[in-house]
Amino acid sequence: MARKAVRRARVEDVHHLALGMPHVTVYPGTEHKPVYQVGGKSFVFFRNPRPDAYDSETGERYDDVIVFWAPNQGDKLAMVQDDSSPFFTTPHFDGHLSVLLRASRIGEISHNELAEVVQEAWLSRASARRRATWLEEHLTE
Numbered sequence: 001m002a003r004k005a006v007r008r009a010r011v012e013d014v015h016h017l018a019l020g021m022p023h024v025t026v027y028p029g030t031e032h033k034p035v036y037q038v039g040g041k042s043f044v045f046f047r048n049p050r051p052d053a054y055d056s057e058t059g060e061r062y063d064d065v066i067v068f069w070a071p072n073q074g075d076k077l078a079m080v081q082d083d084s085s086p087f088f089t090t091p092h093f094d095g096h097l098s099v100l101l102r103a104s105r106i107g108e109i110s111h112n113e114l115a116e117v118v119q120e121a122w123l124s125r126a127s128a129r130r131r132a133t134w135l136e137e138h139l140t141e
Helices: 011-020 073-081 103-108 111-125 128-139
Strands: 024-026 035-038 041-046 065-069 098-102
Touching (some): 011 024, 011 041, 011 103, 111 128
Antiparallel strands (some): 024 035, 035 041, 065 098
């Protein structure tokens, strides 16, 4: 029996997965670097270049950073402390439940892993009622 190849994640998948979650809106005016929200709370967004995320060799600011909310500090640390993980953080995000990922490294994770990250981000920001409804619908499948 042949094993199915793992599909690597792509940037387009972030958009598709985020918009596929219920009650999602894109913050107005962010169409080129979307900020995906649920109930007015951001859960995934494409960040403008900032001084805290840069190439240590050239000093050039990263222009392809995607921010994902993490469910809790333990999950965040597990994602950013694993040396094989493309997820990272910066001192700017100390104490903030989010992780960063460069779009140029998104192919280092699978589509399924990305889907889980987006779903967890949405779940961490959605209202209790919306979260319970989504979990009920998806845990019984």
